[in-house]
Amino acid sequence: MTLDLLQMVGFGLVATFLALLIKEQQPAFAFLLTLFVGAMLFFFLMDYIEAALTMLDDLANHANIEPVYLETMLKIIGIAYVAEFGAQLARDADEGTIAAKIELAGKVLIFVMAIPIFRTLLETVLSLLPGA
Numbered sequence: 043m044t045l046d047l048l049q050m051v052g053f054g055l056v057a058t059f060l061a062l063l064i065k066e067q068q069p070a071f072a073f074l075l076t077l078f079v080g081a082m083l084f085f086f087l088m089d090y091i092e093a094a095l096t097m098l099d100d101l102a103n104h105a106n107i108e109p110v111y112l113e114t115m116l117k118i119i120g121i122a123y124v125a126e127f128g129a130q131l132a133r134d135a136d137e138g139t140i141a142a143k144i145e146l147a148g149k150v151l152i153f154v155m156a157i158p159i160f161r162t163l164l165e166t167v168l169s170l171l172p173g174a
Contacts (some may be wrong), residue, residue, distance in 0.1 A: 043090075050086055054079060076134050079128065111162075114155055121151050
């Protein structure tokens with residue numbers, strides 16, 4: 043795991059150095075390099091993501107948690123990461139306004155997806171109160 047991290051950081055730093063060198067002459071190519079490196083780093087992490095999802099699924103099964111809640115939580119986490127990744131790419135392209143809109147879209151989607159969980163939690167709390 044440590045070796046993988048060092049390889050990913052090394053890959054990222056080499057790409058950063060190259061992007062800085064290229065940016066002055068070919069800014070569009072530097073942006074494409076940044077996009078490519080971001081995608082490659084994500085693909086490097088796929089095995090770890092799969093292992094984490096498997097562990098979460100096992101924990102949820104042992105705790106008798108409804109699968110729909112785990113799926114919703116994972117979707118929310120996925121939305122947060124994708125929105126952050128998209129916003130970072132927009133910022134790298136000097137498009138701060140677009141980055142802000144991507145972040146807003148992610149937050150709204152997270153809020154919408156969290157409503158059913160919040161509703162269930164509220165119903166559970168109300169059912170525990172006397173006289174409810």
